[in-house]
Amino acid sequence: MSRATLADxxxxxxxxEELSTYFPIRTGIMQRVTxxxxxxxxxxxxxxRGETFGIVGESGCGKSTTGRSLLRLIEPxxxxxxxxxxxxxxxxxxxxxKMRRDMQMIFQDPFASLNPRHRIGKILQEPLIVHGIGxxxxxxxxxxxVMETVGLSxxxxxxxxxxxxxxxxxxxxxARALMLxxxxxxxxEPVSAxxxxxxxxxxxxxxxxxxxxxxTYVFIAHDLSVVxxxxxxxxxxYLGRIVELGDKRPLYSxxxxxxxxxxxxxxxxxxxxxxxERIMLQGEVPSPANAPAGCVFHTRCPQAMDICRxxxxxxxxxxxxxxxxxxxxx
Amino acid sequence: xxPHLLEIVDLHTHFVTERGEIPAVDGVDLxxxxGEIVGVVGESGCGKSVTSLSVMRLLPQPPGKYAGGxxxxxxxxxxxxxxxxxxxxxxNEISMIFQEPMTSLNPLLTVGEQIMETLRVHLPIxxxxxxxxxxxxxxxxxxxxxxxIVRSYPHQLSGGMRQRVMIAIALCCEPELLIADEPTTxxxxxxxxxxxxxMKKLNRETGTAIMMITHDLGVVxxxxxxxxxxxxxxxVEEGAVKDIFANPRHPYTQGLIRSIPSMNEExxxxxxxxxxxxxxxxxxxxxxxAPRCEYAMDICRxxxxxxIAGANAAHRSRCWLNTTQEVAN
Ligand SMILES: Nc1ncnc2c1ncn2[C@@H]1O[C@H](COP(=O)(O)OP(=O)(O)OP(=O)(O)O)[C@@H](O)[C@H]1O
Ligand SMILES: Nc1ncnc2c1ncn2[C@@H]1O[C@H](COP(=O)(O)OP(=O)(O)OP(=O)(O)O)[C@@H](O)[C@H]1O
Ligand SMILES: [Mg+2]
Ligand SMILES: [Mg+2]
Numbered sequence: 001m002s003r004a005t006l007a008d009x010x011x012x013x014x015x016x017e018e019l020s021t022y023f024p025i026r027t028g029i030m031q032r033v034t035x036x037x038x039x040x041x042x043x044x045x046x047x048x049r050g051e052t053f054g055i056v057g058e059s060g061c062g063k064s065t066t067g068r069s070l071l072r073l074i075e076p077x078x079x080x081x082x083x084x085x086x087x088x089x090x091x092x093x094x095x096x097x098k099m100r101r102d103m104q105m106i107f108q109d110p111f112a113s114l115n116p117r118h119r120i121g122k123i124l125q126e127p128l129i130v131h132g133i134g135x136x137x138x139x140x141x142x143x144x145x146v147m148e149t150v151g152l153s154x155x156x157x158x159x160x161x162x163x164x165x166x167x168x169x170x171x172x173x174x175a176r177a178l179m180l181x182x183x184x185x186x187x188x189e190p191v192s193a194x195x196x197x198x199x200x201x202x203x204x205x206x207x208x209x210x211x212x213x214x215x216t217y218v219f220i221a222h223d224l225s226v227v228x229x230x231x232x233x234x235x236x237x238y239l240g241r242i243v244e245l246g247d248k249r250p251l252y253s254x255x256x257x258x259x260x261x262x263x264x265x266x267x268x269x270x271x272x273x274x275x276x277e278r279i280m281l282q283g284e285v286p287s288p289a290n291a292p293a294g295c296v297f298h299t300r301c302p303q304a305m306d307i308c309r310x311x312x313x314x315x316x317x318x319x320x321x322x323x324x325x326x327x328x329x330x
Numbered sequence: 331x332x333p334h335l336l337e338i339v340d341l342h343t344h345f346v347t348e349r350g351e352i353p354a355v356d357g358v359d360l361x362x363x364x365g366e367i368v369g370v371v372g373e374s375g376c377g378k379s380v381t382s383l384s385v386m387r388l389l390p391q392p393p394g395k396y397a398g399g400x401x402x403x404x405x406x407x408x409x410x411x412x413x414x415x416x417x418x419x420x421x422n423e424i425s426m427i428f429q430e431p432m433t434s435l436n437p438l439l440t441v442g443e444q445i446m447e448t449l450r451v452h453l454p455i456x457x458x459x460x461x462x463x464x465x466x467x468x469x470x471x472x473x474x475x476x477x478x479i480v481r482s483y484p485h486q487l488s489g490g491m492r493q494r495v496m497i498a499i500a501l502c503c504e505p506e507l508l509i510a511d512e513p514t515t516x517x518x519x520x521x522x523x524x525x526x527x528x529m530k531k532l533n534r535e536t537g538t539a540i541m542m543i544t545h546d547l548g549v550v551x552x553x554x555x556x557x558x559x560x561x562x563x564x565x566v567e568e569g570a571v572k573d574i575f576a577n578p579r580h581p582y583t584q585g586l587i588r589s590i591p592s593m594n595e596e597x598x599x600x601x602x603x604x605x606x607x608x609x610x611x612x613x614x615x616x617x618x619x620a621p622r623c624e625y626a627m628d629i630c631r632x633x634x635x636x637x638i639a640g641a642n643a644a645h646r647s648r649c650w651l652n653t654t655q656e657v658a659n
Binding site for chain 1: 345347348349371372373374375378379429430431433472474475478481486487488489490491493494512515516517518519520521522523545546547585586589590600601602603606609
C-alpha cells in the first residue's frame with residue numbers, strides 16, 4: 001500500500017486525547033508544592049499509520065514532554081494515549097515493556113542518552129539482547145547494516161561515545177532506535193545537530209525506511225524547512241497547547257493562527273538578496289506555571305480581541321484537513 | 331586593517347587511541363580579527379569542536395595531543411600557556427558556548443548559582459548584584475519567568491532553555507572572543523533570531539569577535555561576514571559570506587549549499603553529498619575529498635592542493651580544479 005493511501009485511510013496508530021503533563025513547582029526549604037508547570041495541557045491528536053506527524057513550536061512549549069508522555073516515559077497527569085488500539089494507561093510494567101519494542105524514541109540530547117562506559121557496538125546490540133532477538137552473529141550483522149545505513153563505518157563500533165563528534169553521536173542514537181524495527185519512532189530533534197549534508201542523508205534514510213517498513217514517525221523539530229520537507233501533517237504548539245494542526249501544504253501556504261504566521265515569517269533565509277520581513281513577536285513567552293487565561297497566545301497576539309482574554313478557543317476545522325484554535329475563525 | 335585577535339596556524343590536534351593516533355585537526359589555519367564574526371562550517375566530525383576546544387585548551391591530554399602548530403591570542407601563544415594563565419583567559423577574555431549544554435552545565439547547581447559564579451569570578455560585584463544580573467541575563471536570552479528559572483536545576487529545563495542558559499553564562503562577561511559551538515541547534519527560529527540579535531548587539535557594542543561554529547548556513551548568512559569551510563581536519567575554502575554563497579569554489583562547499591532544504595521549493599528527496607567522510611588519517615595523500623568528488627582527477631589523489639586565492643585575494647580554496655584553471659588561463 002502506498003504511503004499516501006495509508007495516510008488517507010485515517011487509521012490511527014497513535015491517538016492522544018486530552019493529554020496533560022504538569023510538573024509540580026516546589027519552593028522553600030520544605031520543598032512544598034506551590035504551583036504547577038503545565039508543560040502539556042489537554043492536547044488531542046491522531047497519528048495515522050505510515051505518516052510523519054510533525055510537532056513544532058518555541059523552545060519550552062512542551063514538545064519533548066509530549067513525546068515522553070506519549071511513550072509514558074513520564075507519567076502523564078491526565079488524558080489517554082492509545083497505541084495500536086491499546087490504551088497505554090491500562091498496561092502494567094511488563095505490557096508496557098513489550099509495547100516499547102514497537103515504539104522507540106530518539107532523544108534530544110544524544111550524549112546524555114548513551115552509556116559512556118559502553119562501546120558503540122555494545123550500545124547497539126543491547127536492545128536486541130534485551131528482547132532476545134537473533135544469535136550473536138545475526139546481531140553483529142544487523143548492527144553492521146544499521147551502522148552503514150546511518151552513515152557510520154564499522155571501525156567506529158569499537159569507540160566509546162565521548163570519542164565521537166556531536167553529529168556522529170546523533171547518528172548512533174538514530175541507529176539505536178532503528179535496531180528493533182519499531183512501528184513508531186518518536187524523534188526529538190533528530191537532525192538539528194547535524195550539518196546539512198548529513199541532515200539530508202538522515203532524512204532520506206528515514207524516508208526510505210518508512211517506505212520499506214511502513215514506519216510511522218512523530219517528528220519533533222524547530223526547523224520549519226526540515227519539517228516542511230519531511231512531514232505529512234504538522235501540529236504547532238504554544239505554551240503546552242496545540243494551536244494549529246493540518247496537512248503540511250495548507251498549513252505552510254495559508255497559516256491561520258497568528259502564532260503560526262509569526263513562526264513562519266522568522267525562518268532565516270539563505271537567499272542573501274531577500275530582506276526578510278519578520279513578524280517580531282512582542283513580549284515574552286508567558287510562564288507555563290501561570291498561563292494567561294483564555295487563549296494562551298493573547299498576550300503576544302497582534303490581533304487579540306476581547307474574547308481572547310477570557311475564553312479558551314477550541315480546535316475548529318477551517319478547511320479540509322486544517323484546524324486551528326483561534327477566535328478569529330469562530 | 332585591524333591586527334588578528336586570534337591566529338591559528340597549521341594546528342594539528344591528535345587523539346591517541348588504542349588504534350593509533352587520530353589526526354582530528356590536521357593543519358588548520360584560521361584567523362579572526364578584533365570585532366569580526368566568522369562562521370565555521372563543515373561536515374560532522376571534520377574537527378570544528380576539536381579546533382575550538384584546542385583554543386580553550388580544554389582537551390584532556392591524553393588522549394588529546396597538540397602535535398604541532400600555533401594558536402596565538404592577541405599575540406600570546408596559548409599552546410604552551412600555563413593552566414593558571416588559561417584560567418584567567420577562559421570565560422574572561424575568551425568564552426565558549428559548548429555544543430552539548432547538558433554535559434557542560436553542573437547538574438548539582440541551580441542555573442542562577444552557575445551564572446552568579448561566573449559573574450563573580452570576573453567582576454567585582456556582590457552577591458545581590460550578581461543575582462540581579464543573572465535574572466537580567468536570562469531575560470536577555472529570551473527565558474520567560476526568569477525569576478523562577480534562576481532557581482531551577484538543569485534537568486528541569488527544556489533542551490532549548492539549557493542551551494540559552496549556556497549562552498547567558500558565556501555572554502555575561504563581555505569577552506573579547508566568543509566561541510559559539512552550534513549555539514542555536516536546539517532553538518526555534520524566533521528565539522534563534524533573538525539570540526543572533528543579541529550576539530550582533532554584543533559584537534557592535536563591545537567589539538566582541540565571534541567564532542560561530544554552525545551547520546546552519548542560514549545562520550551564517552544572517553550574522554557572519556566571513557566563513558571558513560572545513561573538511562576532514564582541514565580548511566578547504568574561506569572567504570566573504572557573499573562570495574562563498576554566490577560562487578562556491580570547492581566541490582564540497584558546492585555540495586553543502588546544494589543540500590540546504592529550501593522553504594520555497596519542495597523536493598521529495600533532498601540532495602546529499604554521496605559517500606562518507608573518510609576515517610581521520612585514512613587518506614594521507616592527496617585531497618581528502620577526492621573519493622567523494624565528482625570532478626576528481628589523478629592529481630587530486632596524489633597530491634594535496636594548497637589553500638590558494640584566485641582573482642579575489644580574500645577568497646581561497648583548496649582544490650586542484652581551481653589551481654589548474656588558474657594555470658590554464
Ligand atoms: N576523545 C576522542 N578520542 C578519539 N577521537 C576523537 C575524540 N574526540 C573527537 N574525536 C574525533 O575527532 C574528529 C573531530 O571531532 P569534532 O568533535 O571536532 O567534530 P565536529 O566538526 O565538531 O563535528 P560535529 O559537527 O558533529 O559536532 C571526529 O572524527 C571524532 O570522532
Ligand atoms: N522535570 C521537570 N521539572 C519541572 N519542569 C520541567 C521538567 N521538564 C520540563 N519542564 C518544563 O516543562 C516545559 C516544557 O519543556 P519541554 O522540554 O517539553 O519543552 P520543548 O518544547 O521540548 O522545548 P525545547 O525546544 O527547548 O527542547 C518547560 O517550561 C520546562 O521548564
Ligand atoms: Mg525539547
Ligand atoms: Mg562539534
